Amino acid sequence: MNNGDVITFNSKKAFTYIKPLGSGGTGDTHLFLDETTGIQFAIKKYVPKDPQFTDEDYRRFVDEIIILFNISHPNIVRIYNYYLFPEAKTGYLQMEYVDGVSIDKFEPDGWGKDWNAIFSEVISAFEYLEQHNILHRDIRPANILIDRNENVKIIDFGFGKKLSNTTKNQNSILLNWPATEMPYEVQSKQEYDEQTEIYFVGVLFKHILKDDSADFRFQHILEKMTKVNPSQRYTSFHEIASDVSVGVLGEINFTDDQKDSYRWLADALSSHITCFIAKYSPITDISVILSKLSELIRCSSLENYIQDNSRLINCFVTGGYKYKSRTDIRFQIVADFYELIISLPPSKQKIIFDNIYERLSAIDVQPMDDELPF
Numbered sequence: 001m002n003n004g005d006v007i008t009f010n011s012k013k014a015f016t017y018i019k020p021l022g023s024g025g026t027g028d029t030h031l032f033l034d035e036t037t038g039i040q041f042a043i044k045k046y047v048p049k050d051p052q053f054t055d056e057d058y059r060r061f062v063d064e065i066i067i068l069f070n071i072s073h074p075n076i077v078r079i080y081n082y083y084l085f086p087e088a089k090t091g092y093l094q095m096e097y098v099d100g101v102s103i104d105k106f107e108p109d110g111w112g113k114d115w116n117a118i119f120s121e122v123i124s125a126f127e128y129l130e131q132h133n134i135l136h137r138d139i140r141p142a143n144i145l146i147d148r149n150e151n152v153k154i155i156d157f158g159f160g161k162k163l164s165n166t167t168k169n170q171n172s173i174l175l176n177w178p179a180t181e182m183p184y185e186v187q188s189k190q191e192y193d194e195q196t197e198i199y200f201v202g203v204l205f206k207h208i209l210k211d212d213s214a215d216f217r218f219q220h221i222l223e224k225m226t227k228v229n230p231s232q233r234y235t236s237f238h239e240i241a242s243d244v245s246v247g248v249l250g251e252i253n254f255t256d257d258q259k260d261s262y263r264w265l266a267d268a269l270s271s272h273i274t275c276f277i278a279k280y281s282p283i284t285d286i287s288v289i290l291s292k293l294s295e296l297i298r299c300s301s302l303e304n305y306i307q308d309n310s311r312l313i314n315c316f317v318t319g320g321y322k323y324k325s326r327t328d329i330r331f332q333i334v335a336d337f338y339e340l341i342i343s344l345p346p347s348k349q350k351i352i353f354d355n356i357y358e359r360l361s362a363i364d365v366q367p368m369d370d371e372l373p374f
Helices: 051-069 115-131 184-189 194-208 219-225 237-251 256-272 286-300 309-313 331-343 346-361
Strands: 015-023 027-034 040-046 079-085 090-096 100-102 144-147 152-154 273-282 317-323
Touching: 015 040, 040 051, 051 079, 051 090, 115 152, 115 194, 115 237, 184 194, 194 219, 194 237, 219 237, 237 346, 256 273, 256 309, 256 331, 256 346, 273 346, 286 309, 286 331, 286 346, 309 317, 331 346
Parallel strands: none
Antiparallel strands: 015 027, 027 040, 040 090, 079 090, 100 144, 144 152, 273 317
16 A cells, blocks of 8 residues: 555445434434344434525534544543445434433422532533534424433534634524524624534523522523623633632632642732733633643753743643742642643543633733834
């Protein structure tokens, strides 16, 4: 074989049919058993609903495959394989089987997850999609499932859209609205953007919780998510996630040593940044932050103090800033913080970083100097 050769795998796989699972916007889904692995899979067959839009709907089905193969999150359905038949304008998508109920049928039993935990997982999933410039665009109870372990699973990206710099401001199709009142951008411009997604996730939860909200701690967040005027609404799921984390921080069982490690690092970081230039731009991908911290620790392991404060700051933010250059951030503070983070589960990691972002967001932002030579 040579580089660039196209290799075709024609080996057949045997699946045993079990039962239908449901019908979505671009296809019907059925449950099958993979005879080789013994694992059950949900397999979605693209089924055109309107013959006059066959080509457009087939492209949308392929778009769904592309979107799902490029993302991975514990609260988003996992994709295993696909089978396309372009000459027949059809195909199949082999997915994780989510054995559970739609979110509107979920009933907390007092022993497992409550609505606060479910809401936090949904926001985490949509924050991840936001980070990858993906709109779901089909927010309804049937597309948010709760599995037998009470984990949230977002499914059905048949109307999903991958945004780019050239498509962010283009009009979007309007689909499956779960509300009687439309947000301003839909009413006036027939547009669907990131803030519209926030609106409909909020509306969905308000509808589900209307008779079961006594112990729900984030009602104030739902109110802001569902403002008809986008200028009064949250601008991002990241902003929502930060508010969720602040709300639960006091209820998480961090040890005193863990709290000290967080505080020492947060104090050192925030006290050495004088201001941000033009805007505050945090790095929200925790894996990127940990990689940068690991490299900083490796290069500083023989020092008592961090020799270049900008290298620490660059682990957490991008863009311009002014900072204090005095060499007084102890190496051990950074090393202890890194050890703390890698010892925590993802949920606690996120709370730590959301609180650091909240601290940094309070630092002044100065406009960029216009008196430039060119």
